Amino acid sequence: MSEKKAFGLGRNASNYGDPAFALYLRRSFAKSMGYSQAMLDKPVVGIADTASDYNNCHRTIPELIEAVKRGVLAAGGLPLSFPTISICEPSLSPCSMHYRNLMALDTEAMLANQPMDAAVLVGGCDKTVPAQLMAAISAGTPSVMLVVGPMLAQAFEGERLSACTDCRRYWARYRAGEVTDEKINLLEGKLATTAGTCGVMGTASTMACLAAVLGFMPLDAASAPAVHADRLRIAEEAGAQAVRLIRNPVAPLSLMTQGNLDNAARVLLALGGSTNAIVHLAAIAGRAGLNLDLKRLDALSETTPVLVDLKPTGDGYMEDFHAAGGMQALLWELRDLLDLTTKDLDGVSLADRIGDGSHFVDRRIIRERGKPVSPVGGLIALFGSLAPDGAILKRSAATPSLFETEARCLVFDGLADLSARIDDPDLDVTAQDILVLKNVGPRSPAGMPEAGYLPIPKKLARAGVKDMVRMSDCRMSGTAFGTIVLHISPEAAVGGPLALVETGDRIRLSVKDRRLELLVDEATMAARRAAWQPAPAPKRGWDRLVHEQVTQAPEGADLRFLQAAP
Template identity: 40%
Template sequence: MTRKTPGELRSARWFAPDDLRSFGHRSRLMQMGLGPEDWAGRPVIAIINTWSEAQPCHMHFRERAADIKRGVLQAGGLPMELPALSLSESLVKPTTMLYRNMLAMETEELLRCHPIDGVVLMGGCDKTTPALIMGAISAGLPMIFFPAGPMLRGNFRGQSLGSGSDAWKYWDERRAGNLGAEDWAGLEGGIARSYGHCMTMGTASTMTAIAEAIGLTLPGASSIPAADSAHTRLASACGRRIVEMVWEDLRPARIVTAASVRNAATVAMATGCSTNAVIHLIAMARRAGVALTLDDLDGIGRTTPVIANIRPSGSRYLMEDFYYAGGLRALMNRLGDRLDPTPLTVSGRPIGETIAGAEVYNDDVIRSLDDPVYPEGALAVLKGNLAPDGCVIKPCACDPGLLRNEGRALVFDSYPEMKAAVEDPDLDVEPTDVLVLRNAGPQGGPGMPEWGMLPIPTRLLRRNIRDMIRISDARMSGTSYGACILHVAPEAFIGGPLCLLRTGDIVRVDVPARSIDMLVTEEELARRRAAWTPPEPYYPRGYGQMFARHVSQANEGCDFDFLETRPGADIPEPDIY
C-alpha cells in the first residue's frame, strides 16, 4: 500500500510553505499555545461534535471528544474540535428533518474550508447520523463515524421501558382512561435513564446500524451502550484509526459503493428498521453517486427476514440486550451470504473479515434465519393512484389484520384539525376507516414532521381498538408502530393525488400486493384537480425558502437538488484552498 508523505497532507498547504500566508496560519496556531512540533508533519484531524445543552442524546460528547483527541494524539495527529448544529429530535421544532440538509452542508463546508486531513464525526440522534455522513461523503476526506450509543433501558415498577414506543403505548392507555396521573409521572421519570439516543430500534439505532453496515464505523461500534466503558474505549480507537486512514488515503468513495449500500439496506431490514431509514439511506447513497430507489428497498425487504427481536418490531428486547447478545456484528454474521463480504470498511478490512467469528449469545434476541421475528418485509413500498411515486409501511409492526383493508377516508388538512377531531368522543369513526393527514410532507410540514403516527380516536380506544390504517405524507418516529402508511409521494402540498382525496372516499390498501388506491373515477379526480388551488409557501426568505425551492420528495431522499452526486460522477476532493 502506498502511504502519503507529510508533504502530501492537505493541511501542509496551510502550514508548510515559506510565505506570508502560511506565516499567518502558523502564528495563529502559536497564538493558541501550539508549536511546530504540534503540526509539522502531522495529520490534522477534525472532530465534528454535535454536543449541545439542548441535546440529551449527546450529553456525553464533551467527554467523548476528549477521548477521541487522546487517540488522535496517541497516533501522532493534531486534533481540532469543530462544533456543529446539534439537532435534538426531542426539542427542535417543527422538525429536525427541516435542518438535516443544513447540518450536511455545514459538515461539508467545515471540512472544505479548514486545514483538515481527516475527520471523526460525532452523532447518533436521528438526523445527525445521515446529515454528518452526507456532508462527509461530499467533502471526500477520510472519515469515521462515532455513534452516540443507545441509552440504558428504561424502568418503571419492575418493567423495562422503551423510549418512544412505550410513551405512545401508555399515552393511549391514559387517553382511554386506564392510567392515572401518578403512574404517568412515574413513566416520565423512568423512561430515559441515561445519556445516549433511543434504545429501541428507532431511527437513531437504525441509522447507526446502517452506518456500521455500510462500513463507516469501527466494527461493533453501533451497538455499544453510551454508558458502557467500551464506548469510551471506542472513542480513543476512532481517534487512532482516523490518523492511519489519512496516511492510507482511505476515503469514503472507496467505502460507500453500490455493494456496501445494498449491505446496509439488508441489515436495516433484518433489524426491523425505522421507516425513516428509507429517506436517509437514499439520500446518503445518492451523495456517493449510488442510485438507490424505493423499488430496490422493497425488493430487499421482500427477501430479508427480521431477526432482531427489538422493540417496536420485536416483542420484548432493547438495544442494551442486543449488545450483550452479540450486537450488530453477530446479526450480520447470521445473515451469511445475504451480505456481500467484499466491501471495504474504515478498519481497512473487508466487512466479511470484520464480522467473521462473531457469536450470538442469546438466540431470542438475535434470531436465526429459520426462526425470524417476521419472515419478510420490515418495510414495504406501496404504489397506486394515491401514491404514484410510492409510500412506506412497516408491516412487521402493525396488526396483521390490517394488511388488507378497504375503508372510508377521514381526511384532515392540518395537524391541529386532526388532533382536535380524534379527541372528540362523538367522532363518526369505525375501526375499518382510514385516517388521513395531508399537507405534512417536505414542503407542506414544513420539513416533513413526525406526525404520521396519527392517534387512534378516543372513541375507538374506549372500545379497546389499538390500531387502524393511517395515511399521511408525513414521517413518523422510528420508535412508533402500527398500520401507518407514510411518505406519500408526491406530497399533497405540491399537488400530489393525496390533495384530491375527500372524506367519505373509499381507500383500498393491499400490502401483500403493494398497492394503495382511492376508489374514485378518473373523471371525478380531474374535476377535483381543476378546482384545486396551490397553497402559499411557508417561507418568504432565508433557509426555509431555500429548503422549499430545492428539497426533493420523500422517494428521492429529501436532499437538495444541488447536492446530489450523479451516478458515475467523481466526488471532487475538497481542494478549493
C-alpha cells in the same frame, strides 16, 4: 520540481493573495492557544462536535471527544474539534427533519474548508448520523463515524422502560384513560434515565447499525451503550483510525458501492429497523450518485428475514442486542445474502469483519435463520393511484388483520386540523375507517415531521381500539408501531394525488399486492385537480431554500442541488 501536497494546518489556506502569509497568520493564531511548533507540524484530525444543551442524547460528547483526542495524539496526529449544528428530535420546530439538510450543508462546509487531513464525526440522535455521512461523502474528507450509543433501559414497577417506544405506549394508554395524570407525570422521569439515544431499534440505532455495515465504524460501535466503558474505548480507537486514514486515505465516496447499499438495505430489513432509515439511506446514496429504488427494496424484503427481536416490534432493548452478539452475530446469520467483498475504512472486507462464526450469540435476541422473528423483511413499498412514486409500510410493526383493507377515509388537512378535531367527541369516525393526514411532507411548512403516527381518536381509544389504518406523506418515529402508511409520494404540497383526497373517499390498502389505491373516478379527480392551489412559498431563509430545492421522500428529501449526478 513538483510542489509538496499541503497537509495539516497547511490545508485550505485562507485566501489573502499571499499563501505564505496565510499560513504564517494561521500558525500565529494557533500559537496563541498554546500549541507548540512540534504539534502544529503534525497532521490534523478534525472532530465534529455536536454537543448541545438542547440535545440530551449527546450529553456524553465532551468525554467522547477527549477519548478521540487521546487516540489521535497517541497515533501522531493533532486533534482539533469544531462545532456544527446539533439536531435533537423533541427540541426543534417545526421538526428535526426540516434541518437535517442544513446540518449536512454546515458539516460539509466545515469538513471541506477547514485545515484537516481526516475527521471524526461525533453524532447519534437520528438525523445527525445521516447528515454527517451525507456531508462526508460530498466533502470527500476521509471520515470516521462515532455515535454516542443507546441509553440503558430503566426498571420500573416490574418492567423495563426506555425512550421512546415505551413513551408512546404509555401515552396511548393515557389517552385511552387507562393511566392517570399522576402516573404519566411520574413516568416522565423514568423513560430516559441515562445518557444516549433511544434504547430501542428506533432511527438512531438503526442508522448506527447501517453506518457500521457501510464501513464507517467498527461493528460493535453500533450498539455499545452510551454509558459503557467500551464506548470510550471505541472513541479512542476512532481517533487512531482517523490517523490511519491520513496515512492511507479512503474517500467516503469509495464505500458507497451498490453492493454496500444493498447490504445496508438487507440489514435494515433484518433489524426490523426504522422507516426513517429508508429516507436517510436514500439521501446518503444520492450523495454518491446511487439510487435506493423502492421496488428493489421491496424485492430484498421478500428474501430477508427479520432476525432481531427488539422494540418497537419485539421485546428487547439495544443493550440486549449488544450483549447478544450485536452486528457481528446478525451479519453472520445473513452472510449468504450479503456482498462480502465490500470494504471498511481500513480496507478490511466484510467477510473478514464478520469472522469465522466462533462469536457468542444469544438466540433470544438474534434469531437463527431457520427460526426468524419473521420470514420476510419488516418494511415494504406500496404503489398505486394514491402513491404513484411509492409509500412505505412497516409490516413488522403493523396489525396483520388490517393488511387487506378497503374503507372510507377521514381526512385531516394538516397538523392544526388534526389537533383541532382528532379528539372531538362528535367526530364521525369508526375503527374501520382509514385516517388520512396530508400537507405534512418534505416541502410542506410542517417539514415532514414524525406525525404519521396519528393518534387513535380518543373516543375510539377509550372503547379499546389499539390500531387502525393511518396514512400520510410524513414520517413516524422509528420507535413507533401500528398499521401506518408513510412517505406517500408525490406529497400533497406538490400536488400529488394525496392533495386531492377528501373525507368520504374510499381507499384500498393491499399488502399482498403492494397496492395503495384511491377509488375515485378520473372525472372527479380532474375537477379537484383543476381547483387545487399550492400554498404560497416561504418568503426567506432556510424555509425558502427547502421549498425550492427539497426532493421527495423516495429520493431522500435532500436538497436537489446537493445530490451527485447518477
